[in-house]
Amino acid sequence: MTRYDLVIRGGLVFDGAGSPPRIADVAITGGTVAAVGRWLPEGARTIDATGKWVIPGMLDVHTHYDAEVLGSPGLGESIRHGVTTVVFGNCSLSTVYAEAEDCADMFARVEALPWDAVHAAVKEHRDWTDPKSYAASLAARPLGANVAALLGHSDIRVAVMGLARAVDERVAPTTAELKAMRRMLTDALDAGFLGLSTIRSSFSKLEGTRYPTRRLPSTYASWREYAALNAILRRRGRVHQSTPNLTSRAELVRYFAQSAGRGRSPLKTTLIAAADVKADRTTARAAVGAAWLANRLGGARFRWQHLPVPFEVYADGVDLVVFEEFGSGVAALNIRDVMRRGELLADETYRRRFRKDLAKRFGPRVWHRDLHDAQIVACPETALVGKSFGQVADERGIHPADALLDLTVAHGTALRWRTVIANDRDDVLDRLQRSEQVQVGFADSGAHLRNMAFYNFGVRLLERVHQRGFMPIERAVHRLTGELADWYGLDAGYVRAGARADIAVIDPAGFDGSSAAYAEAPMPGIEVRRMVNRNDRAVAATLVAGQVLFEYGEFADGFGSTLHAGTFLPAR
Structure with missing residues (x-):
C-alpha cells in the first residue's frame, strides 16, 4: 500500500482554480501533491484538517524583501500568514547589479528601511555577479517562502550610468548604455525573472549623503527608454510593474498605450494602486473604468494592484x-x-x-x-x-x-x-475585490517597517469574505493563488496532483477580528521593532514543498537557518 510523506486529512479543499471546494484528503510525497481524494492511505505524518480550509499557499506579488531575504531567508512574517511565494524587485528597486552603497541610497528613504541594514545585507552577502548567479544564490539559501523576482530599472540604470548621471535630468543614456540595459534585462529574463519594474513617482527620493534630494533613477528615464525595454518584455510575454506619477495623471494613458495589444502582442502591465482614497473619492471608480476601457477596447493586459484591507498608516x-x-x-x-x-x-x-x-x-x-x-x-x-x-x-x-x-x-x-488614508468603505472594497481589472497585491511586505503592516492581507481578505459573503470563498482563494500564479507565470497557486505542495491550512474559527490589531515585533538581524500582524489562530499550518514550516504560532525547528524549503521560482 502506498505510504505518503504527509497527509492533510479531511479538510475543505480549495484547488486555487475557483472550483467549488470539497471535503478531501491531500497526500504529499517528495514535495509534490501526490493525490487529492477521500480515504487516502496514511502518511508518515498526518495533519487533521477537519473543519478547516486547505488552500494553495498564497502569493504576495508586491514585496520589498530584497535585502531581508539575504540575512533572514525564512521570511517568517509572510510564512506565518499562509503566504508561500513572494515577488520582490518591485518599484524599480532590486539588488542584482548595483553596488551596496547605491542599493542603500535607493531603498532606504522610499521604502523606509534603515540605510545601514540595506548596505550591510548587500555588501556582506553578495556572492553573485549577474541574474543567473543571483537566482542561484537565493535558491541555495535556507528559504522559507519561495521567491520570484522582477529586475529593477533603477538598479540597471545605476549599474550602467553611475548614480550621478542616472539621477541627472540633463543626461540620457548613450546608445551603448541603453544597449547594455537591454542586455541586462534579457539576461534576467533568461534567468527566470518575471519582468521589469519601473517608477515614475515624483515622491520617490534617494537617501544617503550624495544625492538625498534626487528622485530614484528610473524617474529620469524617457518614455523612449521605457519603450526600448518594454519591447523585450512584450516579445517574451513578461511583466512590466510600475508606480505612476500621481502629479501627472495624463501619463497613465502611456501605460495603457504600451499595454495595448491591437495588432501586436499585449504587454502585461501592473501599476499601484487601485484604492478608495479618502482625499479623492472618484479615484477608485475612475481607475477601474480606465483599465476596463484599455483592456476591452485596446486589447491590453493591464491590472491595478489592490490592497484588500483599510490602508492604515502610522x-x-x-x-x-x-x-x-x-x-x-x-x-x-x-x-x-x-x-x-x-x-x-x-x-x-x-x-x-x-x-x-x-x-x-x-x-x-x-x-x-x-x-x-x-x-x-x-x-x-x-x-x-x-x-x-x-x-x-x-x-x-x-x-x-x-x-x-x-x-x-x-x-x-x-x-x-x-x-487611514484609503479603503475605509466596505461596499467600495467589496466592488474592488470583485473587479477583473485589479489583482490582489500591494502589501509592500518587508518595507515601511514603522509605518504599516499588511503581511496578512490574504487572511484578512478571506475573513472579510467569510463574514460579508460578497463573493464565493473559492473565488477569493483563486484571487489570492491561481489567478496571480497564472498572470505572473509561476509554478504555484494550485492544490492538485502533480503541483508543488505549497499549502496553507486556514482555520476559520480563528476569524475573530484580531487580524487587524496593531502589533510590533523585533525584526531579525536589525535593531528595529517593526509593525506586524498577528492572527495565529487563523493559520493552522503553512507548508512549502511539503515541509510544515509553521503551525498555530510556532515555526519548525531550523526555520530560516538549516531548514531549506523554498526556492527561486522562475517564470514559466
Whole structure:
C-alpha cells in the first residue's frame, strides 16, 4: 500500500482554480501533491484538517524583501500568514547589479528601511555577479517562502550610468548604455525573472549623503527608454510593474498605450494602486473604468494592484512617505538630522508654507491631510494619547498643523500617530475585490517597517469574505493563488496532483477580528521593532514543498537557518 510523506486529512479543499471546494484528503510525497481524494492511505505524518480550509499557499506579488531575504531567508512574517511565494524587485528597486552603497541610497528613504541594514545585507552577502548567479544564490539559501523576482530599472540604470548621471535630468543614456540595459534585462529574463519594474513617482527620493534630494533613477528615464525595454518584455510575454506619477495623471494613458495589444502582442502591465482614497473619492471608480476601457477596447493586459484591507498608516513625528506629496513636507524629510529638522519645523515662515500645503483641496494626492482624522497613539504627554491633532488644536486654540509641528518639535519620533488614508468603505472594497481589472497585491511586505503592516492581507481578505459573503470563498482563494500564479507565470497557486505542495491550512474559527490589531515585533538581524500582524489562530499550518514550516504560532525547528524549503521560482 502506498505510504505518503504527509497527509492533510479531511479538510475543505480549495484547488486555487475557483472550483467549488470539497471535503478531501491531500497526500504529499517528495514535495509534490501526490493525490487529492477521500480515504487516502496514511502518511508518515498526518495533519487533521477537519473543519478547516486547505488552500494553495498564497502569493504576495508586491514585496520589498530584497535585502531581508539575504540575512533572514525564512521570511517568517509572510510564512506565518499562509503566504508561500513572494515577488520582490518591485518599484524599480532590486539588488542584482548595483553596488551596496547605491542599493542603500535607493531603498532606504522610499521604502523606509534603515540605510545601514540595506548596505550591510548587500555588501556582506553578495556572492553573485549577474541574474543567473543571483537566482542561484537565493535558491541555495535556507528559504522559507519561495521567491520570484522582477529586475529593477533603477538598479540597471545605476549599474550602467553611475548614480550621478542616472539621477541627472540633463543626461540620457548613450546608445551603448541603453544597449547594455537591454542586455541586462534579457539576461534576467533568461534567468527566470518575471519582468521589469519601473517608477515614475515624483515622491520617490534617494537617501544617503550624495544625492538625498534626487528622485530614484528610473524617474529620469524617457518614455523612449521605457519603450526600448518594454519591447523585450512584450516579445517574451513578461511583466512590466510600475508606480505612476500621481502629479501627472495624463501619463497613465502611456501605460495603457504600451499595454495595448491591437495588432501586436499585449504587454502585461501592473501599476499601484487601485484604492478608495479618502482625499479623492472618484479615484477608485475612475481607475477601474480606465483599465476596463484599455483592456476591452485596446486589447491590453493591464491590472491595478489592490490592497484588500483599510490602508492604515502610522508615523513617528513627520517620518511618513505621504509628506513627500507637498513641498514643505519634502523640505522636512530632506533634513535627516533631528536637531536641524526641529529648527525648521519651529520656524514660522516654514509653518506658513506647511499650513498652506495642508489646506490645499485640489490637485492629485493620496493623504487627505485632515488632522482631525489623525489620532495620537503614543506621546510623552500621555494625556494626549487617543486624541487627534485637530482636538489638541481646538483645546489649545491653534491651527491643527501647529499642533502636529509643536508636538513633533517637542518629542520627535516619540510622537506616534495613525490615520487611514484609503479603503475605509466596505461596499467600495467589496466592488474592488470583485473587479477583473485589479489583482490582489500591494502589501509592500518587508518595507515601511514603522509605518504599516499588511503581511496578512490574504487572511484578512478571506475573513472579510467569510463574514460579508460578497463573493464565493473559492473565488477569493483563486484571487489570492491561481489567478496571480497564472498572470505572473509561476509554478504555484494550485492544490492538485502533480503541483508543488505549497499549502496553507486556514482555520476559520480563528476569524475573530484580531487580524487587524496593531502589533510590533523585533525584526531579525536589525535593531528595529517593526509593525506586524498577528492572527495565529487563523493559520493552522503553512507548508512549502511539503515541509510544515509553521503551525498555530510556532515555526519548525531550523526555520530560516538549516531548514531549506523554498526556492527561486522562475517564470514559466
